[in-house]
Amino acid sequence: MGLELFWVPQKLHGKSSAEAQECPDPKGTADGRSSGLSNTVSDTAAISLAGSVAAAPSFSTSCVSRSHGSLSAGSKVVPRRGLRTFSGLKAERCGGVSGAGAFRGGESFETLAASIDAAKPAKNVEETVRPGQARASSYKVAVLGAAGGIGQPLSLLIKMSPLVSTLNLYDIANVKGVMADLSHCNTPAQVAGFTGPTELAACLKDVDLVIIPAGVPRKPGMTRDDLFNINANIVKTLIEAVADNAPNAIINIISNPVNSTVPIAAEVLKAKGVYDPKKLFGVTTLDVVRANTFVAQKKNLRLIDVDVPVIGGHAGITILPLLSKTRPSAEFTPEEIEELTVRIQNAGTEVVEAKAGAGSATLSMAYAAARFAESCMRALDGDPDVFECTFVQSELTDLPFFASRVKLGKKGVEAFITDDLEGLTEYEQKGVDALMAELKGSIEKGVNFANKQVAPA
Numbered sequence: 001m002g003l004e005l006f007w008v009p010q011k012l013h014g015k016s017s018a019e020a021q022e023c024p025d026p027k028g029t030a031d032g033r034s035s036g037l038s039n040t041v042s043d044t045a046a047i048s049l050a051g052s053v054a055a056a057p058s059f060s061t062s063c064v065s066r067s068h069g070s071l072s073a074g075s076k077v078v079p080r081r082g083l084r085t086f087s088g089l090k091a092e093r094c095g096g097v098s099g100a101g102a103f104r105g106g107e108s109f110e111t112l113a114a115s116i117d118a119a120k121p122a123k124n125v126e127e128t129v130r131p132g133q134a135r136a137s138s139y140k141v142a143v144l145g146a147a148g149g150i151g152q153p154l155s156l157l158i159k160m161s162p163l164v165s166t167l168n169l170y171d172i173a174n175v176k177g178v179m180a181d182l183s184h185c186n187t188p189a190q191v192a193g194f195t196g197p198t199e200l201a202a203c204l205k206d207v208d209l210v211i212i213p214a215g216v217p218r219k220p221g222m223t224r225d226d227l228f229n230i231n232a233n234i235v236k237t238l239i240e241a242v243a244d245n246a247p248n249a250i251i252n253i254i255s256n257p258v259n260s261t262v263p264i265a266a267e268v269l270k271a272k273g274v275y276d277p278k279k280l281f282g283v284t285t286l287d288v289v290r291a292n293t294f295v296a297q298k299k300n301l302r303l304i305d306v307d308v309p310v311i312g313g314h315a316g317i318t319i320l321p322l323l324s325k326t327r328p329s330a331e332f333t334p335e336e337i338e339e340l341t342v343r344i345q346n347a348g349t350e351v352v353e354a355k356a357g358a359g360s361a362t363l364s365m366a367y368a369a370a371r372f373a374e375s376c377m378r379a380l381d382g383d384p385d386v387f388e389c390t391f392v393q394s395e396l397t398d399l400p401f402f403a404s405r406v407k408l409g410k411k412g413v414e415a416f417i418t419d420d421l422e423g424l425t426e427y428e429q430k431g432v433d434a435l436m437a438e439l440k441g442s443i444e445k446g447v448n449f450a451n452k453q454v455a456p457a
Contacts, residue, residue, distance in 0.1 A: 287403075
């Protein structure tokens with residue numbers, strides 16, 4: 001059993017079949033920057049994943065050319081790369097289209113399926129790997145806080161990634177039930193559960209990636225900073241264990257307030273002598289996901305095409321979407337800019353209030369965190385085109401930490417994408433100026449806590 005591609009006959013818009021183009025690469029833009037969402041989905045293809053280890057379920061979707069006309073009769077999908085990434089929307093793995101004659105959806109489903117079967121290449125591992133890219137590896141991932149509102153859906157999404165060989169789940173209670181539940185999913189990753197401080201070291205042994213959603217969720221009326229006194233100590237304790245048992249792991253911090261918990265983690269790692277600023281990330285991907293969603297809705301754009309970089313931090317006014325850098329280019333009125341910026345900044349509160357005390361943004365955060373984790377693993381695996389916005393140690397501003405778009409590599413942060421911060425509009429520059437003081441205070445609050453100094457009021 002393996003991967004089966006099925007065509008769903010639909011009307012294709014555009015010019016002629018001769019002008020059909022190959023599905024674009026996930027670089028997304030001519031200058032090589034990420035399109036924000038790592039994969040692209042064809043408008044006309046549906047995919048069936050036959051349940052086997054060889055065809056591990058993934059949210060990626062194989063695609064054919066983004067046609068500007070009709071597909072030709074006898075067209076065949078020529079796989080260039082294997083399906084092995086999580087994305088949710090855009091599929092990095094694309095196929096070329098070849099053939100002659102016009103296919104306009106008239107042929108029978110059986111005829112079309114047969115043409116695709118005939119085009120299937122002989123199994124060759126090398127064909128799923130890009131030239132110059134290392135062969136796909138699998139990674140050991142630990143989720144700390146796996147039984148929580150974010151941890152459970154996040155663990156499910158991580159379990160679905162073919163890049164994961166082992167998924168270790170840790171929490172102070174109830175994690176064995178989560179483990180049992182996830183272990184019934186027929187995906188390759190092996191799941192193990194670890195409960196309480198005495199089992200934390202075993203959970204972290206030899207892991208490549210640590211994801212930390214642990215902590216208390218926001219409730220109505222709470223800000224991310226209100227969570228500080230509880231979550232700061234949780235993060236400090238967990239990072240101490242990471243430093244002792246997985247000093248070389250990449251660390252993704254979700255626990256809020258990220259503007260303070262990432263500096264806490266950095267100070268703990270420094271004290272342990274194992275700090276690598278390239279491997280410590282505050283996950284701000286949800287801000288990008290929200291910005292892309294809201295802009296697409298406002299401007300009636302295809303969501304899979306939209307990319308809005310978000311810089312600064314991960315709370316309130318420190319979240320600054322750069323709408324002038326939106327791809328594809330879009331025009332916004334001053335009123336739209338204000339409305340979108342405020343909504344993106346307060347989107348977490350929007351969810352907290354909508355849930356009326358029943359929780360915070362758990363599902364969208366899990367999705368965003370899974371996307372970022374997959375990006376980290378793709379980069380570890382040698383993919384040369386992985387870009388994400390994230391809160392990291394940075395020299396782009398006078399502050400020691402700042403969220404911006406970075407290029408990920410095998411050792412973590414490989415480069416900073418500086419052109420996002422160039423040519424800002426007057427509104428955006430005012431936003432940068434406004435966020436600096438608040439972000440500075442949040443960073444210092446985390447540093448002071450980690451060093452057991454009295455944090456400023």
